[in-house]
Amino acid sequence: MSTHTTRNWLRIALIGFVAAALAACAPASPAASVETAAETTVSEPVQLRIGVMGDESTLTPYTYVTGYPGWNLLLLQYDTLYQTDVDGMAQPWLARGLSVSENGLTVTIDLRDDVSWHDGEPFSAGDVKFTVDYFKAHTQSRFTRALAPVESAEVAGEHQVVLTLTAPTPLFELSVLADVPIMPEHIWANIEDPAAHAFESASNVGTGPYRLVEYRPDQYYRFTANPEYFAGAPAVAEITAIIYADDTGGLTALQTGEADMLARPVLPEQIALLSASRQINLAQGALFTTDMLTYDMTKFPFDRAEVRRAVSLAIDRQELIDTVYLGAATPGSIGWIHPASPFFNEAVVTEYDPDQARALLDEAGIIDSDGDGIREAGGAPLKVEFLTPSGNALRLRTAEVVSEMLRNEIGMDAAVAVVEQATWEDAVWPGFDVAQGRNYDMAMWGWSAPVQANAVRITSLIHSDPAIGSLNLTGYASETADALAEALNVAVDPDEFADLLDQVQVQIATDLPFIMLHYPDGAYAYRADVYDGWAFMAGQGIFHKLSFLPESARP
């Protein structure tokens, strides 16, 4: 090759590169939106591609990995006896209804008689009893623990089953019956070691609206609709859950049209960007995840009620949300329960009042006596280490803003200490066992959605006995709170339950065993031209089986 031709090649390569760079800077071609507008007029069976992050293994009740979206993917194939509706209330599903005995210990459930498994076998009471027995005998599944309130199950008729409970269980339909998938006896009876059982299409038999027909690790899951579904044929014919390595990959795929929806909510800073796109829509609503402050209540300064109250009053929650979440969050209620929950007590008011905060501390004699801007109580400065995990940018920024608010408003030095997630967990919750105590002053913390969605779990946050208060990370101990929690744990009467839950929220708002900051909202990106039937479930988002059923089939 002569130098001359080489130079030509280089020139061509250079032109090519410049052209590519120019194309990258040019606005997206308008032709794309014209094409998609034309597509919507054709009513072909809907094929939906949903982006998820991370592999969920073989998607059986024993092998699925995450609570979200793993559990939601699992429940495309399986059904529960009750189903959570869009308002977050449990409605009869595989069951027609139930009755509870006087003492609250016997639950008689009537089942639907028009349900079949994917392989055509009829669904019956025997399957329900089998499911309870199987989860009790093979304990490697999360559902073994979910079924802890159930002592035994007996078949009372072909379509009637009687559950005996160990103790009266409030919200039993929501916390147990709407959670545990019913498995087919004729398939699972032969499986000895469920955790080691590999995926094969024959064993993935459920009653659900979809059947898993293909799984490629780290690539995708393919589900096809069950046209015989008892609630009505699904509106989406085929769902492919594509596994992306991270958020960036998923967003790219949404932009190139390789995916039609992302199961994970998009970050606040992307909301404005995606709203501007013509092809991509956003479904926004309340989520039940939480961001809160936890601290060690057994030592100074958080053993002082005035300090806890002053900290809560000094935090401008709306300002925090506007700064860190760009508005996409709901201010925290100091009574724990989300304002969008049916159990929220409206009498609990969360205030921002720095003047009152300062007055509280002044009155308690916690004042800045040496003029360094930090208050002291009898010589001990109001100074704590504020632990924050390094992996979560939003929590980190929240911590920084809170730390600044506390210093400026009430003269408290809460220095942010950024640590690796495991170190943070180990300090706040050693061994995941609150009986082992705690090794921290103050921390950014948050609970996943189920802790909020299942309102009874509020008792685990406040009871002083680790066996009941398994999530009481702050060493909170109050006889009033204990008594309320114990009463709530067995309150099967709905009115009594609601009344007690109101009282617990007031108790938390008064004693402040932790300080709620906010509940991040969920914004889910999807392409409306492919499918627009999404239903936002209060606190849980749009990726759940109801979104794929026609309106008439939803409870």
Add this chain to the structure above:
Amino acid sequence: MQASGESRGGRFLQYAAVLILAITLNFALPRLMPGNPLALLAGVDVGLLSADERAEIMAAAGLDQPLYKQYVGYWGDLLRGDLGYSYRQKRPIAEMLAQRLPWTLLLAGSALVLSTVLGSVLGALSAWRRASPLDTSLLWSMIGLNSLPSFWLGMLFIAVFAVRLGWLPAQGAVTPAAQLTGGQQALDIVRHAILPVLTLSLLSMPDLYLTVRYTLLDVIGEDFVRTATAKGLARSRILFGHVLPNAAPPIVTMAALRLGYAFGGSVVIETVFSYPGLGRLIFEAVGSRDYPVMQAAFLLFTVAVLLSNILADLLYRRLDPRLGGVHR
């Protein structure tokens, strides 16, 4: 010959010692890291466990045993070819690695071949036309390429060729659920591999280019090349008959060594392109603290690097007559 054989035996002893050390470190590291494996073993319900349940879960994973017993057990498992069990994915790790290995081999293998060929050819071209505009522009481009972060180049390619131009898919190794067969399936796999292979190749090419260029320049300056030129031999004959054979040992060694590191280089690229290979598996295992998977994958990387070192060692001996390999 006796001495040489002994030194080779000594070398293998060294490699064995390194392997044993690596395996021991591999065993120790996750256990030295902060945090409690219980979160991983029990999943989302870790806060709802009773003390008995916690103990039961730790015992089932063998984590209640004294450390030395766990260590002996680890060796026993390895010797039986048992790489362990992923508690997160609830599957044997050997199976998980086997599912992902072909994709990484496809990616890393193609990139290795492409970057070696391109790097050598361009390096030879540069050396042969030293100080020409071609040499200068190539040299500067390679130095520029060498300083790019790999994720950035990958994302740039995605932004240009997938998002803006729409020529190639941005993510994955196949079109999900497309049910393709035969030639169409092969084409689909190639289309998905183009961007990641190109990224990996471009990023690993500069090293080889620079080595080839400098080695050739060294050899070209030698007396025997001047003699050959004075004898009136054709330029191509001098290049291929005299220069290349003498420049081969360091180049081949470099290529062989890179074989071992090809796996490691795939972590970032497979993540950027959501490619279902070993690198992505490691990325996710680290993110979710799936220690058994991390251990198994790091072991695989260690073995790959050691094997490539051994290979480079052997090749060097065969190619360099001064080390007494060729004439035996």
